[in-house]
Amino acid sequence: MATFGIEGIRYFGNARANMVSTSADFTYTFNICNGLDEALRDAGHTRGFYWANQDCWETDIRDTDQGGDDVTYVDNVDLFFIMTHGNNDSGVARMLYDTPMNEWRTHANEWQLGENWNCEWVMAYSCHTVDLANVGAMWPIFDRLHIYCGAWEDMWDGTTTDEVGEDIGDNLTDGDTIAESWIDGVSDWKVDNHPVTVCVGDAATWNGGNVAWDRSHLNRDHLWGHGNVEADLAPTQQACLLWRWAEG
């Protein structure tokens, strides 16, 4: 079975008061986070951590070699979920926190996930963390990480998406792949949610440009205990990036 960690930020009053951002608070952060937490725990998975609001720190995902503590948090669980405001800089994801521990923002060029540690899947319910025109900028985070699930455009906080945590969790534990669980789980097919899933593939998957889509982690990876999980791909084995997204 899997271990998971959750971070949800609903209030950004501290960031606003310190003129770090003018981003608004959310309403349904903990409907979503509680829903995922319950769905996974009900199915027998183990919660590694669940931090809320100012207990969410950027050092939790920053690589230990770069002054962070991912080895204790994000890289110490199989699945990490976060909900906050997001964007990207030239394809490098960044996300906002409501406390500077140690920085107000995380930048994906400070992530290096998997390594000899644990993390297979990251899910970020946050806007624009992937740039479809520059997905390659996300490549360095994949150091045996399997899949990054994020958004290539807007995501929404509202009463039509307040159950996406349960939906993702139910999909995962009903046996859907990680990639399908994310895209199906966050889509109400009404508001303009723009989910995307990104993974690395080996040379056989790239297949000289005649891509063997069925071999990819997007097609084969499930949550531990609910189907197949592909082997980690070390950086030396990685030959391509593959991504799958929904658009309206």
Next chain:
Amino acid sequence: MSTNDRTSNDKMIERLAALVPEVPEHLRVIALAPVGVEAAEERLERFMVTMGECCEQRLDRGDRVRRKDRTLLRLTNGRRAVAYHASGALEFHGGIEPMADLFEEMSDTRHLSSLVKKAAGRLDAQYWVGRDERLVFERLWRIKAAAADARGKMVGPVLCRAVGAFRHMIGEVPVLGAASMAVQLSGSGAFDVVRMYPRATTNETIDEVEVLSPIEAAARVMQHADRLMAGGAERFADVAEPTSFEFGYYSTSKRQAQRVLAPVYTATFRSGGKGEGDESLNHFIVVGGGTRDYLELCQTGRQPLGAHRRVS
């Protein structure tokens, strides 16, 4: 609140109100049929007969498991179906691997829309809605994939799925919320996922409620929205851009019970903060649309349940 604050708020209220076409003066509040575990499972059985016909094989036999808020029917070949106890919402998952059965070409919107409408026509959709009600096509979605090697050589995009979203209409009034029905097709036209969410109405009219004007409703929306900027110098109206304001009935989330269909207004705001390139996540706000409130709309959200406190 300064004069400027009132001005930006007032302007936002006017902008929102201008997005709604004419609304009726009164609207029927309609009683919904009660749903529970047994009723939801009966709906599931009926749904599986239809899905069996669509998939040209019997799908009514499987391993049925009751979970906390839903009944799960596990079928062969990775297929499954779900009935939600609180709402009677139904889902079918066809068990097709996400990167299998891709479309051979990137068909255009008109062709794909026609495809999903035709597929929806096989789902006996009229069975799930009442007299003078229908499910109308609202929007086409696509799920695509692409790949690139280390030198940046790109392959794709390829089209993985076409998704048709449909809206439950009562007369000319839409039932807002998540798509009332969604049909997700793979390249061969197989049903990958079907969501059948319309709530079952009755003939009983609870009330003829007076409808709030768009200006009154927009003011309610902004009252709620302004709470999202507590403690800061900026008001919500200063940092958000309205993208829609709609009037109709409302169906709450599928895990929530609902007694009636009653009028609401829904507003969407793109909220990127004030600065270019700020981080963002956008807002969808629902407020009651009548002079009497019949719906329990969750406008406060939950607090973290079981989250740990941290010691630095």
